[in-house]
Amino acid sequence: MVTITMAVCAVLHVSFLLMGISSGQTSVIQTEQTVLAALGGEAHLQCRLTQSKVVHHVTWQRMVPEGEVDMASYDEHFGKAVNKEFREKVEFIEAALQSCSIVIREVMEQDEGCYHCLFNSPEGSFTGRTCLQLYELHPPVLHVRASDSTAESAVSCSATGRPAPTVTLTVTQPDLHLSPYSTVSVNNTNGTVAVTTTAVLSGLHRNGAQVGCAARVLSAPQIEVLESVPEASAGGLDGGSEDRGLSGRIRMLSIIPPLCVMVICAVLLAARLIKKEESRNLQRSESMTEVSEVIEVLADTENNELRKRSPPKSEEQESPQPPSHVLKKLNFDG
Ligand SMILES: *[C@@H]1O[C@H](CO)[C@@H](O)[C@H](O)[C@H]1NC(C)=O
Numbered sequence: 001m002v003t004i005t006m007a008v009c010a011v012l013h014v015s016f017l018l019m020g021i022s023s024g025q026t027s028v029i030q031t032e033q034t035v036l037a038a039l040g041g042e043a044h045l046q047c048r049l050t051q052s053k054v055v056h057h058v059t060w061q062r063m064v065p066e067g068e069v070d071m072a073s074y075d076e077h078f079g080k081a082v083n084k085e086f087r088e089k090v091e092f093i094e095a096a097l098q099s100c101s102i103v104i105r106e107v108m109e110q111d112e113g114c115y116h117c118l119f120n121s122p123e124g125s126f127t128g129r130t131c132l133q134l135y136e137l138h139p140p141v142l143h144v145r146a147s148d149s150t151a152e153s154a155v156s157c158s159a160t161g162r163p164a165p166t167v168t169l170t171v172t173q174p175d176l177h178l179s180p181y182s183t184v185s186v187n188n189t190n191g192t193v194a195v196t197t198t199a200v201l202s203g204l205h206r207n208g209a210q211v212g213c214a215a216r217v218l219s220a221p222q223i224e225v226l227e228s229v230p231e232a233s234a235g236g237l238d239g240g241s242e243d244r245g246l247s248g249r250i251r252m253l254s255i256i257p258p259l260c261v262m263v264i265c266a267v268l269l270a271a272r273l274i275k276k277e278e279s280r281n282l283q284r285s286e287s288m289t290e291v292s293e294v295i296e297v298l299a300d301t302e303n304n305e306l307r308k309r310s311p312p313k314s315e316e317q318e319s320p321q322p323p324s325h326v327l328k329k330l331n332f333d334g
Pocket residue numbers: 185186187
């Protein structure tokens with residue numbers, strides 16, 4: 001018996017609430033049920049009285065699980081005021097007693113939710129409710145790849161967004177034909193979905209033919225990109241990457257010859273200098289004052305030759321000691 005009464009009360013309560021919403025408030029206040037805003041963009045929230053009322057005060061509130069939080073208010077005596085915690089985020093666009101609108105800047109995920117506008121009058125307060133829905137849409141990436149064997153091109157377009165975007169391919173010329181295409185969706189870990197649509201493009205490719213790709217999320221403005229159809233004989237994207245490889249090789253080739261020439265020149269010059277020094281020193285070797293110089297030069301030459309013949313590690317062990325035949329020569333001269 002008790003449960004039946006409770007159920008009846010609950011039903012009455014619900015229907016009363018529904019009546020209240022449908023008859024009173026919504027007809028007095030005009031507002032958008034849902035406002036779409038791009039991630040990082042701005043959201044404009046507006047409320048307007050459809051009937052003239054005596055209003056002293058308008059308040060914007062944010063709905064939170066615990067109830068509501070006052071964000072900003074406009075008063076006929078005190079003017080505009082934005083609460084401290086919303087000052088970076090919220091600003092009045094229109095502050096008036098019959099129509100009031102705010103902007104929420106740099107919209108983030110935590111700004112998603114519903115907002116109330118309250119028009120306080122001696123008759124009571126008229127409340128409008130508007131909800132902010134966030135979307136994310138990155139510009140689509142479109143590829144048109146021509147093959148030279150057939151008159152067909154492969155077209156693919158990929159767009160990332162939240163919720164999942166719709167991707168549409170279009171052609172700019174009536175003699176081009178796009179085959180019915182396939183669409184693949186991938187869920188990203190951050191909640192966005194990457195949608196890739198592929199198609200085969202056939203028909204005559206006149207100069208300047210273009211393929212378009214439009215990405216759209218909900219009713220937000222679509223983002224469209226255009227790509228020229230490569231001419232059938234041009235080789236398309238693969239040719240492009242080959243070209244890049246070739247130009248890389250050309251760059252390498254243009255670096256290598258000067259390097260070789262420089263190395264060869266350096267070696268030849270060094271050899272000539274060594275020979276000259278050797279012959280000059282042999283002539284002078286009778287003079288005792290120049291013995292040390294001879295040793296130095298010969299040691300240097302020897303070390304250079306050793307360096308060429310043996311791995312660089314042995315260089316440290318051998319350089320402090322002059323080679324044995326230099327020592328012999330020193331003994332002979334002395
Ligand atoms: C991606 O997420 C949607 C819902 O968000 C789900 O219905 C779908 O099955 C998911 N797809 C994959 C491949 O996980």
